[in-house]
Amino acid sequence: MPTSHAPAPPKSSVCPACAAGLVTHERYPTWCPDCEWNLLPVEAPAADLTARQRRAAERRWEAQADRLALARLRAEQVYDAVAAGAGAREDRTWIGAMALAGFVHLVTVGLLAGSVALQFADSWPLRVVGWLGLALAFVLRPRSGKVPEDSGVLRRAAAPALYALVDRVAAAVGTRPVDVIRVTDEFNASFARVGLRRRSVLTLGLPLWEPLGPGQRLALLGHELGHDVNGDHRSGRWLGSAISTLSEWWYITQPVRYDDRDGSMTNSVTEIADLGQRLAGLAMGCVNWLVGLLLGLLERLTTRSGQGAEYRADAIAARLASTSEAEGLLRTLLLAGSASTVQSRLRSLSGVRQSGLSVGVAGFWGAFTAELASVPPQETERLLRLSVRELSSVDSTHPPTHLRIRMLGHRPVPAPALVVTPEEAAAIEAELAPLRLRIARELLA
Ligand SMILES: [Zn+2]
Ligand SMILES: [Zn+2]
Structure with missing residues (x-):
């Protein structure tokens, strides 16, 4: 969040590191485009750290820097491969991921089969264990999501113009029309296939949709529907459900902390119970650690496929809406903070x-869009350069934005394949009006 704890701008607008002239803006960090001084404003470390604490902090910082360097290296390797023309077929790392997913499914099937077999055992404790196993297998069953039914779901009848545009995009991309469009209050958009019938759900976050121009919205639709044809194995049923099963394992084996329990009733019985709980907690912790390793491995094995798929979705966006609109979309996506x-x-x-400054529900989106449009170009440039340094360590699905923009430049598309007429745009605007009001009210609450 760049604006909340921005440092005070320097008194002179000259870079303290290289003496270049600086542009300052009161609400954003001041930084130097020439030498990247203060690209990421760092908070001063707490002064009261012991030498030992300081060393520990340094080690953590170094480990984090190593992880980022590795992630950056991998992202650049994927970039080079895709830029050299490698398609989804050239990538073989996902085969390992498929095998690992197979192992996960096998464990679930084994658990189910074993639990069923225990039902025929002669001893009742074994049958109880069998019932517990069945319950566990039920929790861990491969899931493929379901079609959402919340108030954000827009029916075809309620939004014919939006569906017509999305259908046109789907036809241009080469996929089936979407089944459900859902509007949310997030600065995000996504596409997924869910349930046994693999119904498609397009999710559009209004805070992202609103500030986009017509061409950028087209690029967004092209990118999201492009996810249906870009060969991303992670969204497939086999791998996707294995990831959901592993996440479930991870969730149920998370160790519980007993430190803050009320110790007023200590006697030998509670002590034994306590020991049992701690041992169980330790066993859970081991499983949890192992599951974490598997999840990490799965992520590593699918990084290339996932990032390659992202570049291909960007290329589809550019083909539909032109390179400049696709780039505009990516620059807007940087502004989540x-x-x-x-x-x-x-x-x-x-x-x-009483202040008279309140924009109210009706004026919310206008004010929101105007504020985002007023983010100075030097701030967007700072975020773009930060995307080089700061690869998200939790999620490697998305290549850093600067690489995505550079990739778009490899095969520039000057003219869009589809055009949204002003009448079409106005009809969509009218269809979204009730949701605009409702989401504005929620965001202001
Ligand atoms: Zn400088
Ligand atoms: Zn994407």
């Missing part, structure tokens, strides 16, 4: 009724 800061600011203003 600014978007949430703007939302909190509008929310706090709406609390001050």
Whole structure:
């Protein structure tokens, strides 16, 4: 969040590191485009650390830097391969991921078969164990999600113009029309196939949709529907359900902490119970650690496929809407932090009724879009350069934005394949009006 704890701009607008002239902006960090001074404003370390604590902090920082360097290296390797023209077929690492997913499914099947077999055992404790195993197998069953049924779901009849546009995009991309469009309050968008019938769900976050221009919205639809044809193995049924099963394992084996229990009733019985609990906790912890390793391995094996798929979805977006619109979309996606800061600011203003500054529900989206549009170019450039350094360590599905923009430049598409007419755009705007009001009200609450 760049705006909340921005450092005060330097008094002179000259870079302290290389003496280049600087542009300062009161709400954003001041940094130097020439030498990247203060690209990521660092908070001063706490002064009261012991030498030992300081060394530990340094080690953590170094380990994090190593992880980032490795992730950056991998991202660059995928970039080079895709830029050299490698398609989904050239990537073989996903085969290992498929095998690992097979192992996960095998464990679930083994658990189910073993639990069923125990039902025929002669001793009742074994039958109880069998019932527990059945319950566990039920929790761990491969799931493929389901079609959401919340108030954000837009029916075809309620939004014919939006569905018509998305159908046109689907035809241009070469996939089936989407089954469900869902609108949320997130600065995000996604595409997924769910359930046994593999129904398609397109999720559009209004805070992302609203600030986009017509061409960028087209690029967004192209990118998301492109996920249906870009060969991303992670969204497939085999791998996707194995990941969901592993996540479930991870969730149920998370160790519980007993430290903060009330110790007032200590006697030998509770002590024995306590010991049992601790031992069980230790066993759970081991399983949890192992599951974490498997999840990490699965992520590593699918990084190349996932990032390659992301570049291909970007290429589809550019083909439909032109390279400049696809790039505009990527630059807007960088502003997630600014978007949430703007939302909190509008929310706090709406609390001050007398101030006259409150925009109200009706003016929310106008104010939100205007605020995002006023983010100075030097701030977007800073976030873009940060994407080089700061690869998200939790999620390697997305290549860093600067590489995605560079990739778009490899095969520039000057003219869009599809065009949204002003009438079409106005009809979609009208269809989204009730959701705009409802989501604005929720975001201001
Ligand atoms: Zn400088
Ligand atoms: Zn994507």
